[in-house]
Structures are given as C-alpha cells and as structure tokens.
Amino acid sequence: MGRGPRGAGLPPRRLLRLLLVLSLARGAPAAPRADDVCATCHEHATCQQREGKKICICNYGFVGNGRTQCVDKNECQFGATVVCGNHTSCHNTLGGFYCICLEGYQATNNNKTFIPNDGTFCKDIDECEVSGLCRLGGRCVNTHGSFGCYCMDGYLPKNGPQPFHPARDATSCTEIDCGTPPEVLNGYIIGNYTSRLGSQVRYACKEGFFSDPEDTVSSCTAFGTWEFPELYCQEGLLEDGIFNISIFNETCLKLRRHSRKVGAEQMYQFHVLGQRWYLNNFYHAMSFNFTTREQAPVVCLDLYPATDYTVNVTLLAAPEQHSVRITVTTAPAAKQTIGNISIFNETCLRWKSMTTADLEEMYLLHIWGQRWYQKEFAQEIIFNVTTSSRAPEICLDLQPGTNYSVSLLALSSGLSVLVSLTTQITEPPLPDVEFFTVHGGPLPHLRLKKTKEKNGPIRSYQVLVLPLALQSTFPCDSEGATSFFSNTTDADGYVAVELLAKDVPDDAMEISIGDRLYYGKYYNAPLKKENDYCILLRITSEWNKMRRYSCAVWAQVKGSPITLQQMVGVGLGSVAVVILLAFLSFSAVWLQTAAAWEGCPAAGRVS
Numbered sequence: 120m121g122r123g124p125r126g127a128g129l130p131p132r133r134l135l136r137l138l139l140v141l142s143l144a145r146g147a148p149a150a151p152r153a154d155d156v157c158a159t160c161h162e163h164a165t166c167q168q169r170e171g172k173k174i175c176i177c178n179y180g181f182v183g184n185g186r187t188q189c190v191d192k193n194e195c196q197f198g199a200t201v202v203c204g205n206h207t208s209c210h211n212t213l214g215g216f217y218c219i220c221l222e223g224y225q226a227t228n229n230n231k232t233f234i235p236n237d238g239t240f241c242k243d244i245d246e247c248e249v250s251g252l253c254r255l256g257g258r259c260v261n262t263h264g265s266f267g268c269y270c271m272d273g274y275l276p277k278n279g280p281q282p283f284h285p286a287r288d289a290t291s292c293t294e295i296d297c298g299t300p301p302e303v304l305n306g307y308i309i310g311n312y313t314s315r316l317g318s319q320v321r322y323a324c325k326e327g328f329f330s331d332p333e334d335t336v337s338s339c340t341a342f343g344t345w346e347f348p349e350l351y352c353q354e355g356l357l358e359d360g361i362f363n364i365s366i367f368n369e370t371c372l373k374l375r376r377h378s379r380k381v382g383a384e385q386m387y388q389f390h391v392l393g394q395r396w397y398l399n400n401f402y403h404a405m406s407f408n409f410t411t412r413e414q415a416p417v418v419c420l421d422l423y424p425a426t427d428y429t430v431n432v433t434l435l436a437a438p439e440q441h442s443v444r445i446t447v448t449t450a451p452a453a454k455q456t457i458g459n460i461s462i463f464n465e466t467c468l469r470w471k472s473m474t475t476a477d478l479e480e481m482y483l484l485h486i487w488g489q490r491w492y493q494k495e496f497a498q499e500i501i502f503n504v505t506t507s508s509r510a511p512e513i514c515l516d517l518q519p520g521t522n523y524s525v526s527l528l529a530l531s532s533g534l535s536v537l538v539s540l541t542t543q544i545t546e547p548p549l550p551d552v553e554f555f556t557v558h559g560g561p562l563p564h565l566r567l568k569k570t571k572e573k574n575g576p577i578r579s580y581q582v583l584v585l586p587l588a589l590q591s592t593f594p595c596d597s598e599g600a601t602s603f604f605s606n607t608t609d610a611d612g613y614v615a616v617e618l619l620a621k622d623v624p625d626d627a628m629e630i631s632i633g634d635r636l637y638y639g640k641y642y643n644a645p646l647k648k649e650n651d652y653c654i655l656l657r658i659t660s661e662w663n664k665m666r667r668y669s670c671a672v673w674a675q676v677k678g679s680p681i682t683l684q685q686m687v688g689v690g691l692g693s694v695a696v697v698i699l700l701a702f703l704s705f706s707a708v709w710l711q712t713a714a715a716w717e718g719c720p721a722a723g724r725v726s
Contacts, residue, residue: 425533
C-alpha cells in the first residue's frame with residue numbers, strides 16, 4: 120500500500136508539540152533590523168538624526184535614555200516660587216505642568232491657569248475696590264493676597280476680633296456709647312451730658328467739701344469708656360489737715376490744707392522712695408521734716424531722672440495726724456550720655472561716655488534675638504555693667520545666624536540707645552547618615568533626614584559622587600564638583616542630586632543613586648563599571664551672601680555596583696536565555712523524533 124502523508128500517523132501528544140512549534144514560528148514577529156534604531160524608541164521619545172546617526176531623544180517634559188525609559192519630569196519639584204513665580208501653586212502633568220495663582224491673587228493674562236513663558240505673573244487683588252465690603256461702620260484695608268476690616272472712628276468692634284474678615288468673622292462695628300459717667304465720692308455732675316464719643320461731663324464737689332482743682336472734666340473715649348475724673352472731694356472739718364497735693368515742674372509739690380488757725384506753724388514729714396523698673400537693685404530713699412506757716416507751701420525734691428517715686432507726706436502738728444501718698448515719675452535727663460556707639464568683631468560694642476570725668480557710670484543692656492527662619496527661636500539677655508572708662512567696650516555671647524536688637528541705657532541720664540546687629544552663620548550640623556561600604560553589590564537607598572537649623576538657615580542638600588582617591592583631599596566647601604555633563608566629571612566628581620531645604624519633608628525620604636532622573640539641574644547618572652567611588656552628603660547654609668557647608672561620607676563603592684534598573688535588566692536577560700535554550704532543546708528533540716519516525720512503519724500498516 121502507498122505511504123500516507125508525513126505525520127499522519129503521529130501520536131496525538133507528539134502532533135500537539137509539532138503544531139505548537141509551528142504556530143510559534145509562524146506567529147513570532149520579525150525581529151527589527153539591528154540598524155533600525157528608530158523602531159526601538161520609547162513611546163514618549165522622538166527619533167532624530169544627529170551627526171549622521173539616528174538616536175532616540177525623550178520628548179519635552181520627559182527624561183531618560185530615549186529607548187527603554189522616558190520618565191515624566193516633575194517640573195514642580197523645584198518649588199512653585201522657582202517655576203511659576205511668587206504667590207502661585209505648581210501642578211505637574213504628563214510631559215508638562217501649569218500654574219495657578221493663590222487665593223487673593225490673579226494672573227496678569229486674566230486666565231485661571233498659565234505657563235510663565237510669556238511674562239505672566241500673579242498680582243494682588245484689591246478687594247477693597249468693592250464698596251460696603253466691611254459692612255456699616257467698617258473700613259477696608261488691602262493686604263498682600265487678602266484684606267482686613269477695621270472699625271472707623273466712632274465705632275468699636277463687637278462679637279469678634281479686629282481686624283476681621285466679613286466672610287468668616289462675626290465682628291460688627293457698633294457706634295461708641297460710653298453709657299453712664301462714673302460717680303465721684305462727695306461730688307456731682309454739672310449740667311446735662313450725652314454718652315457719644317467726645318462728649319464731656321463736668322464734676323464739682325458738694326457743699327462742705329473741697330478739692331484742688333475745684334472742678335474737673337471727664338470725656339467719652341474711643342474705647343467706649345469715660346475718663347476717670349481726677350477730683351478728690353475731702354471734708355474740711357479737721358482743725359488742721361492736708362486735703363490735696365498737686366505736682367508741678369515734675370519734682371515740686373504744692374501742699375494745700377484747710378485750717379481755722381490762719382498763720383499757725385505746721386510741720387510736715389516726708390518719706391521718699393525711688394525705684395527703676397529696669398534695674399532691680401536700684402533704690403533712692405530720703406526722709407526729712409518741713410515746717411511752715413503757709414497755707415499752700417511748695418516743696419521741691421531733688422530726684423533722679425527716669426525713676427518712679429512714692430512720696431508719703433504726713434502733717435505732724437494736727438490733732439489727728441493726716442497722711443497723703445502720691446506717686447511721681449521723673450522723665451529721662453535731657454542730655455544723652457552715650458555717644459558714638461559702634462560694632463566691631465561682629466558681637467562687640469564700643470561707645471563714648473559723655474559723663475563727668477572719672478565718674479563711675481552703670482549701664483543696663485537688654486538684648487533680644489530672633490531668627491526669621493526659625494519662628495520658635497527667641498533669646499533675651501539682661502545684665503548691667505559698671506565702669507568709669509571714657510570709652511567702654513563689651514563683647515556679647517550671641518548665637519550665630521541671628522538678628523539682635525541691643526538696648527544700652529545709662530542710669531545717670533535714663534536715656535537709652537538702640538542698635539541692631541546680625542551674627543554670621545556657621546557650619547550647619549553634620550548630616551545624619553549611616554555609612555556603607557559596597558563591593559560590587561547593589562547600592563542601598565540613601566535615607567535623607569532633615570537637619571535642624573541651629574547655626575543658620577539651610578539652603579540645600581546635595582549628593583556628591585567623587586573618585587574614591589579624592590575622599591581624603593576633597594574640601595567640603597569646594598564648588599568644583601558640578602554637573603555630570605561637565606568636562607571634569609572623571610577628575611573632580613560631580614553633583615548627582617540637589618534638593619532645596621523647603622522640598623525635603625520633615626520625615627525621612629529615600630534617594631536611589633543612579634536612577635537617571637534630574638534633581639534640580641543635576642542628573643543622577645548610573646555609576647560607571649569597575650570604578651571606585653566615594654559618595655558624600657553635603658548640607659549648605661546660606662544667609663547674607665555667605666555660605667557654610669557640612670559634609671558626611673555616606674558610602675564607599677568599590678567595583679561595579681548594580682542599580683535597581685540593572686538588576687531588572689539582568690533578570691529579564693536571564694529569563695530570555697532560559698527560554699531560548701529551552702526552545703533550542705525542544706527543536707533538537709523534535710527533529711530527532713521526526714527523523715526516527717521517517718524510518719519506522721506506519722502505525723496500522725498491513726504488509
């Protein structure tokens with residue numbers, strides 16, 4: 120009988136394998152030609168002709184090698200202020216970005232979104248152009264990005280704070296009404312009055328009572344209260360007694376007494392105590408007696424300037440001793456005794472003393488320190504120094520990177536001089552990193568922790584890749600290490616990552632060395648094979664055009680490190696090799712089987 124078709128008598132299992140191999144061979148796409156570079160470009164890349172060669176370039180807004188990787192570039196990573204300008208928020212999109220003005224601002228192109236390539240910026244909205252915004256009795260004051268409402272003269276805020284915002288505060292402006300005037304013991308109000316702002320009430324003493332002056336006026340103030348009337352009505356029934364003391368020329372007292380014995384000699388006893396609030400151990404005390412026949416004697420006291428005094432006056436000759444206590448505050452001396460104050464060596468003061476020669480002077484220093492970049496920081500120092508020098512000098516123990524206000528007061532005059540000084544920043548604290556040594560294995564992720572701003576405002580964090588041989592000689596403040604694409608990369612190292620301090624979260628963040636992404640203007644390139652590297656983390660502080668640096672070695676890399684992308688590539692390559700070997704083995708077995716089948720009788724053949 121004739122031979123049937125080849126393979127017609129194959130066992131079902133072998134036939135299934137043969138069909139599988141044939142279908143794989145028929146359905147497999149044709150491999151691209153080795154020189155067809157454009158066919159390998161990433162979906163977000165464009166094939167371009169440069170210097171006679173075809174290369175794949177990632178599209179605008181993407182970064183990568185153009186073939187296996189084109190990752191969206193986050194333009195907003197530099198911060199909204201850098202990318203979009205002041206008073207903006209930045210929003211990243213696939214291959215691009217857009218900007219939006221913050222509340223209270225509007226774009227100069229009058230659109231909601233913009234890209235600042237045409238000069239568009241955000242300008243303040245003057246909300247106060249809308250009339251009646253602050254309701255009855257209120258006036259509007261525009262601020263950057265917002266506005267505030269204040270009550271006009273003659274009105275007071277009620278049921279809320281001031282300034283207030285009409286959309287979120289319940290504050291209302293009500294017309295001032297001082298209400299009922301205060302009462303004066305043994306006195307009365309002359310005539311009628313109103314309780315509106317600026318209204319006045321006149322008081323006088325009742326019959327049988329006396330005061331100096333004989334009447335006084337109280338006014339309704341802008342705070343909605345009456346001034347307290349300075350009228351002291353005292354009964355004039357004592358045989359002899361003091362019923363009023365008035366002050367004139369700051370240090371002189373006028374004693375006015377009522378007596379039926381005109382011309383009788385009277386003795387007064389004075390106790391005077393002076394203190395200065397700004398100097399705890401300063402006291403000026405004196406006691407003396409004063410005898411006179413006058414009904415309204417005048418006594419002038421020898422008091423120090425810029426001092427608070429308590430004066431107790433007692434009439435000793437009366438049948439019943441009568442005392443009156445008053446307080447007197449003297450003004451600073453008219454002549455300043457501190458001159459030509461200057462700052463040297465950043466924290467030292469020098470000035471000229473204009474007091475009498477060889478007279479010992481005490482100075483009080485009150486120092487306030489603040490940092491704009493560290494709101495919770497506050498420093499206050501108070502101390503005094505005594506010297507007879509005509510050109511005193513003093514150096515202060517101050518913190519770095521701080522704005523100070525220094526008040527220098529001479530106690531003899533009670534006059535002070537205020538000076539401002541700023542201390543320079545010093546090196547920031549060392550970066551807090553865990554050291555690694557890598558021998559050809561995968562690089563661990565760099566765990567970046569935010570550093571406290573102890574010695575000045577921190578500007579940025581940088582990752583520097585250096586040849587290992589330069590580790591011991593590389594100065595931390597060197598700015599020779601620039602971009603990876605510079606001509607000195609191999610010799611001097613390069614900056615792989617730069618993050619501005621404001622973009623680093625309060626908790627730690629992780630960075631992968633060699634991830635082929637841009638950080639700021641710097642490219643995080645993969646490390647070259649068979650090279651030895653030292654990787655540093657550098658912190659930069661910057662203030663008043665001065666920079667300070669701190670560096671810490673994070674890792675030493677010896678040999679060829681494997682990044683995450685390389686590990687994935689190696690893994691995929693290994694899988695491809697295994698599949699190819701399996702396919703070749705299967706093909707060889709199939710060919711041997713087919714050849715053996717060719718020399719065997721067909722199943723079920725009859726001879």
